[in-house]
Amino acid sequence: MASGTTIDVAQSLSHEMLRHWYEQMQTIRYFEEQVIEFFAKGLISGSTHPCIGQEGIAVGACAALEPSDLILATYRGHGECLAKGADPKKLMAEILSRATGCCKGKGGSMHLCDVSHGVLGTNAVVAAHIPISGGVALACQTRKTGQVTACFFGDGASCEGEFFETLNMASLWKLPLVLVCENNEYAISVHVSKSQATPNIADRAQGVGMRNQVVEGNDVLAVYAAMRAAVEHAREGRGPTFLECKTVRWERHSTFSAGRYENAEAAQKWRKVDPIPRFKSHLLTVGISEGALEERAERARATVAAAAEFALSSPPVSPDAILEDVYEP
């Protein structure tokens, strides 16, 4: 999407809304930086997959959803949970395996959930949540709830069989579903040029007759505009949309595995297309002051500091609680 169009989108929105999105993007960035710090200090077992550099997709897409709409995301899903309204304190406590976490400390970084905010879970098996999101959308359609379901996943998921199976079924049944592919170009080490047969993953949707669009994923306004149209389309009962949001991954795959880039330049590419300074320059263009943005950034830092403090001061999971929730009584 051309930048002129992006400014048009910005000018059509209230400054309060734009400042809010800026604060959300900063909150996600600081949240992930805090998680990385906690991991480095040995406070997080396992692994965690930061979405640094992809904040524009989470915020832009979730901004186009109603609070009652539903989302599912991946193990790189902290950003979507925050953007959909999940409590940062409970998320951070969950990531630190505390009893006060959103999943009572048993889900961890890759299995987050907050039903009260429409977050029906993040998933640690690549693409497995795509058919599940189809079923969630099918339930909305069958029960005529008017809700739209959004499913976030990466470029890797688009090579799994379940991805193709779901594309077919979602299109066949005209489900109120938006498939949001965050193409960040890399698996742990493999570049999309070695894993994708077509330059655009969105091309796959054409094979099943699904509405689709390639979106500049580092531009929160472009994501919002595309998502808004997709959500409207779905809510009107006209079926699913496939959005391929082109973005660039942070310098590593996870805190656990470094991943590998072809060279140092590729590893730092995300900084050149970083969605946060890009959005900031748009906001300055439409007349929002530097001071107002700094105030929002400061609020974001305070939110994350409070979440970190809450998590650190929360109790661990008790041995009894480990045995609970295997079955619903």
Added chain:
Amino acid sequence: MGTVTTMRQLTMSQAINEALREEMRRQPNLILLGQDIGAYGGTFGVYRGLFDEFGPERVRDGPLCESATVGFAIGAAINGMRSVVELEFMDFVTVAMDQIVNQAAKMHYFFGGQIKVPLVIRTAIVSRMGMGSQHSQSLEAWFIHVPGLKVAIPSNAYDAKGLMKTALRDTNPILFIENVKLYSTKCDVPEEEYSVPFGRARVMREGSDVTVVAISAMVPESLAAAEKLGAQNISVEVIDPRTLNPLDVETIAQSVRKTGRVIITHDAAKTGGVAAEISQRIMEEAFDYLNAPIVRVAGLDVPVPSGALHPMVVPNQQRVIEAVLKMLGR
């Protein structure tokens, strides 16, 4: 009990159909997913008539993709529906394994109880029809190894209806294992509403010399064996666990305390089969009462061959009779 029960004979297939029909009338959010389940009535006819009564939205034919179909069923289940999926042959659970094992079974746990998965996956063992290695497996043991799943495996119409009624009111993911060989077998089924709880084994025939714990198609085979052995004054108790998770160890242990001898039998390959787990549980509960080593009468550890060869691999009543006689030194 005081209540009059009106009995009629139903096949196992009819009994499962009736349980589904009754619960679909009770629960407007109950949907069926699968392929060939609509007007066709399911590969083995279990859904006959349901499409006509409940329509295409609730009896939803879809594409052939077991994995996404189970995924869709999970998605619907976590969002206010109750889903039933038909996987026509048990062998095809392999294609949907991630959704069953990594998704349905674990979600309630790793989401801290926020998400419920009221899902029944119906599938059928087809071990006695000569359809070859990819259509003849009994894979129930895989699923008792996964915390978060329940596993039901009825052997007759009465239990099948009662267990299905329980399954359709449970809020956990359940693997409901039927058996094509048993679909046409008949028994008394009450007209009145009833259900069979999970985790309660059924003593199918009382006896005092040997306990035979039998699963699925080996239940009628073992009852036939017990009948023949009875003619030789050998008294065999036959127990059907009916559900493998939860497993009613106490009923089995009680029987073993009485007989001191136990044979466990199933179609599934012997190594790593359910019999191994039941055997271990007996030793934990009733080791001191055993007068003989526990014996397994199970499928041979080979893929089930095609055509007329399958009886050489899958056990039968004759092998149960031989095992009982050997155990008693006769």
